[in-house]
């Protein structure tokens with residue numbers, strides 16, 4: 001059975017049982033800054049699990065796009081995915097254990113045709129917070145599960161909460177027996193040997209865990225269930241991994257066809273990270289150096305490194321995206337409209353990374369050899385930091401590179417250096433303020449940073465031919481000259497202005513970096529008079545919006561700038577336009 005058929009059957013089944021079908025929420029949570037991505041179908045429903053009335057009623061069902069990144073480094077094995085789809089059904093203070101279990105049992109055995117002997121279930125064994133869940137076990141027996149296939153486990157297995165606090169409760173998990181032999185006498189569903197595969201989790205949410213770690217009763221009893229679609233498709237199709245299902249097969253085959261070096265793990269990483277990145281970008285995610293943007297950056301950069309390992313021409317990313325849109329569009333029609341954008345974002349990120357990737361890998365090789373000569377196997381944190389700071393290597397990528405060569409990295413030292421570096425750039429700008437740099441007061445400093453943002457925004461709106469040709473700042477206004485042939489339209493001006501204000505609102509930290517001129521060029525830094533600078537240069541980095549050689553000073557964070565307004569756009573000289581702008 002194809003994944004889409006399983007999804008359709010599921011929604012229909014629950015609709016027939018009085019549930020309203022609701023839409024998948026975006027992967028990027030709308031009103032929840034506490035999480036990076038939607039990680040479960042219940043997440044967008046939290047207010048309703050806590051008692052608010054849902055406009056569609058008390059019985060809901062949906063398919064939810066989810067991204068979980070805790071296991072990102074495990075991707076490449078036969079089961080971990082960062083993106084997956086969760087089918088769910090909810091009772092918001094309506095049915096509870098008995099009905100929920102009966103519906104799950106019927107769906108698995110009647111709709112999907114899974115023989116009852118292949119099913120095992122687990123229940124909560126009880127502790128000081130909640131009693132042993134014999135009611136759940138009784139319901140399973142009544143539905144038709146044999147007593148010997150019912151297991152009891154503790155909180156680590158049979159208690160569910162998203163994160164540290166929130167609605168939670170005991171759960172009952174359903175497992176599919178793949179028919180493999182038991183790995184030991186004690187082999188049971190909590191074992192990871194691959195005999196038992198978890199397919200569905202029904203959470204009986206009747207508690208709330210507070211910040212203080214204490215449990216209180218919720219005002220209503222809820223059910224929250226989640227069934228992993230990729231896994232279910234894999235099992236019903238008799239496959240060993242999700243990569244052999246129709247969701248990944250076309251792209252996996254293409255990667256195999258394009259590769260010059262064979263490596264199954266790398267193929268899986270490329271296929272998985274590509275799908276995940278596409279889904280995140282399609283829902284509005286963009287690569288950056290913080291939070292969810294950083295996860296996306298990691299996914300894309302790791303994918304690129306593994307394409308290199310397979311010796312696949314990176315231009316083929318475009319082909320792989322086309323192919324993925326084709327094989328996924330029935331499930332996610334939004335990918336069709338967003339295809340060009342997805343391509344642009346991934347290819348732009350690729351361009352950024354390849355500029356430094358080769359140099360970075362060489363640097364890594366050199367350092368690895370040094371480490372080896374010293375008869376050590378831990379790569380210095382300074383090296384990890386340099387690879388991050390100068391060559392854009394996410395530390396996780398360096399770690400993976402190290403492991404492939406039998407080395408480890410000094411993570412603690414990296415973290416320390418990273419912190420120190422953040423601290424330094426903060427202190428640096430504070431001291432400058434104190435010194436009151438001759439003619440550079442607070443307001444001029446703001447204009448300086450605004451100039452970098454304007455330069456970046458002009459490039460975005462008008463194109464990459466835009467470069468700074470001159471600038472002049474007073475306490476009252478900024479003037480900025482740049483290469484561009486034609487008069488800007490009202491709309492372009494508005495777009496540029498809005499974009500600068502957006503960057504300001506994004507509250508991006510402004511970092512001061514020092515490096516050699518060559519490194520700055522390799523990183524693609526903007527520079528007006530390259531020859532003017534000495535061998536060591538200062539580069540100001542504003543998230544991934546702007547990277548410019550500059551003496552500063554700059555504000556610490558773009559949010560310190562205020563509101564940006566374009567006053568005038570005019571010709572300066574042939575092929576050069578001039579913008580006058582103010583900060584309010």
Ligand code: SER
Pocket residue numbers: 039040041042088160201202203224225226227
């Ligand atoms: N919230 C539970 C889970 O993620 C059930 O949907 O497993």
